[in-house]
Amino acid sequence: MLTVVDHPLLARAVTTLRDKTTPHGEFRAVLNDAAAILAYEALRTIPTEKQTVQTPLEETDGVKLAQEVVVVPVLRAGLGLVDGFVRFVPEARVGHLGMYRDETTHRPVDYYSNIPPVRGARVFVVDPMLATGGSAAGALSHLKQRGADHLTFVCLVAAPEGVERLHEFHPDVDIVTAALDRELDDKAYIRPGLGDAGDRIFGTHP
Ligand SMILES: O=P(O)(O)OC[C@H]1O[C@H](OP(=O)(O)OP(=O)(O)O)[C@H](O)[C@@H]1O
Ligand SMILES: O=c1cc[nH]c(=O)[nH]1
Ligand SMILES: [Mg+2]
Numbered sequence: 001m002l003t004v005v006d007h008p009l010l011a012r013a014v015t016t017l018r019d020k021t022t023p024h025g026e027f028r029a030v031l032n033d034a035a036a037i038l039a040y041e042a043l044r045t046i047p048t049e050k051q052t053v054q055t056p057l058e059e060t061d062g063v064k065l066a067q068e069v070v071v072v073p074v075l076r077a078g079l080g081l082v083d084g085f086v087r088f089v090p091e092a093r094v095g096h097l098g099m100y101r102d103e104t105t106h107r108p109v110d111y112y113s114n115i116p117p118v119r120g121a122r123v124f125v126v127d128p129m130l131a132t133g134g135s136a137a138g139a140l141s142h143l144k145q146r147g148a149d150h151l152t153f154v155c156l157v158a159a160p161e162g163v164e165r166l167h168e169f170h171p172d173v174d175i176v177t178a179a180l181d182r183e184l185d186d187k188a189y190i191r192p193g194l195g196d197a198g199d200r201i202f203g204t205h206p
Contacts (some may be wrong), residue, residue, distance in 0.1 A: 001174045001175070002163055002167075002174075002175045002180070003041065003092075003174065003175070003176045003177070004074075004177055004178070004179065004180050005037065005038060005041045005076065005176060005178055007037055009033075009037060010034055010037045010038070010135040011178075012054050013030050013031075013033055013034040013136060013178075014034065014039070014103075014156065014157070014178050014179050016030045016151050016193065017030055017031060017034065017156065017194050017200075018023050018027070018147075018192065018193070018194045020195065020198075022200075023095055023203075024200060024201065024202065024203035025203075027200050027201060028080060028201055031080045031081070031128065031156070031201060032080070032083050032084060032157060034083075034084070034086040034178060035080065035081040035082075035083065035084025035085070035126075035156075036083075036087060036088070037084075037110045038081070038084060038154050038156070038176055038177075038178060039081075039085040039087075039088055039124075039154070040088065041176055042085075042124060042152055042154050042176045043069075043085075043088060045091070046065055046066075046067055046069070046122055046148035047065075047066040047067055048064065048065060048066055049063065049064060050062075050063060050074065051063055051064040052053070057128050059070045060063055063095060065089070067121065067122045067150075068093070068119070068120065068121040068122065069085070069089045069091070069092040069093070069121065069122050069124070070092065070094070070095060070116055070118055070121045070122070070123045070124070070148075070198065071085045071086065071093075071095070071122060071123075071124050071126060072094070072095040072097055072124065072126065072139070072143065073094070073096060073097070073111040073126050073127065073188065074097050074099050074125065074126070074127040074135055074136070075096060075097065075099065075112065075133070075196040076198040076201070077127060077128050077129060077197040077201055078097075078125075078126045078127040078128070079194055079201070080128060080201045081126035081127070081156075082094060082126065082181075085126070086105075090167070093116040093117075093121075093139040093143055094116075095114060095116050095118070095143075096112060096113070096114050096115075096118075097110075097112065097113055097115070097125075097139050097142060098111040098113065099111065099135050099138060099139065100161055101131075101132075101134065101135060101182035101188075106131075106132055106188040107134055107191060108132065108134045108135040108138045110138065110142075110202025113142065113176055114145055115142075115143065117147075118143055118146050118147055118148040118149070119146075119147035119148070119149060120149065120150075121150070122150050122152070123143060123148045123150060123151045123155075124152050124154050125139050125143065125151060125152070125153050125154070125201060126153075126155070127153075127154075127155055128156040128157065128194075128197040129155060129156070129157055129159070129190060129193075129197045130153070130155045130158040130159060130162035130163065130166070130175070130177065131188055131189070131190050132159075132161055132162060132165065132184065132188050133159075133162035133163070133164070133165030133166050133169075134165070135188065136153055136155075136162065136165075136184050137165055137169045137170060137197070137205045138165070140166070140169075140170045140173055141169075141170075150170070151170070151173045152173065152174045152175075152176060153166060153170075153173055153174070153175045153176070154175075154176045155175070155176075155177045155178075155198070156177065156178045156179065157177065157178065157181055157190055157193055157194060158175065158177040158178045158179070158180050158181065158190075159180075159182075159184050159190045160180065160182075160183065161183075161184050164174060173202070176194070177182065
């Protein structure tokens with residue numbers, strides 16, 4: 001299932017992130033806020049179980065989360081979405097998957113993996129950009145090999161090509177995004193998009 005999160009504050013954040021004049025410090029801060037809204041939506045279906053709580057006056061019913069939460073950013077750009085999740089679920093475990101996209105083939109190249117236990121957990125793979133879908137599909141396959149059985153992919157901007165690829169190779173994985181853009185260009189950049197998310201977050205190419 002594809003969810004395009006519809007919220008005025010998120011739409012405004014995406015507009016700021018698309019703006020080429022937004023400097024990297026502001027880009028990071030606004031991406032953090034956008035990530036929190038995405039996390040809020042993506043966590044909507046997390047199961048809870050009953051827990052009693054003692055107020056200053058009496059005991060009453062409350063809830064606790066009934067499933068472990070694991071957040072897995074696809075490096076580098078995915079790091080920009082981690083805090084949005086961890087601010088709501090501070091006990092979340094965080095895995096890291098290092099991948100970059102080869103500039104000519106546009107195929108993902110793996111360079112790092114450090115993943116906590118994922119079997120039975122609710123696993124959120126986070127990366128601002130879903131372009132060809134090669135990186136996301138590779139990340140999801142890697143996590144399934146490690147036993148992940150409840151995966152959600154969370155991004156900021158998705159291209160139709162990437163959504164199609166994930167639906168084909170990972171039909172069991174829900175996608176949550178802030179925007180579904182028009183197309184990929186001949187360099188496999190998302191149009192209109194926001195450029196290279198990693199470079200914009202970290203200020204790599206002034
Ligand atoms: O859907 P795809 O076609 O695979 O493209 C999307 C990937 O490209 C970007 O990473 P990039 O390779 O720029 O690495 P970086 O995060 O280190 O900048 C982005 O953050 C995704 O991981
Ligand atoms: O538009 C794109 C495509 C891939 N990666 C990015 O950072 N941006
Ligand atoms: Mg990049």
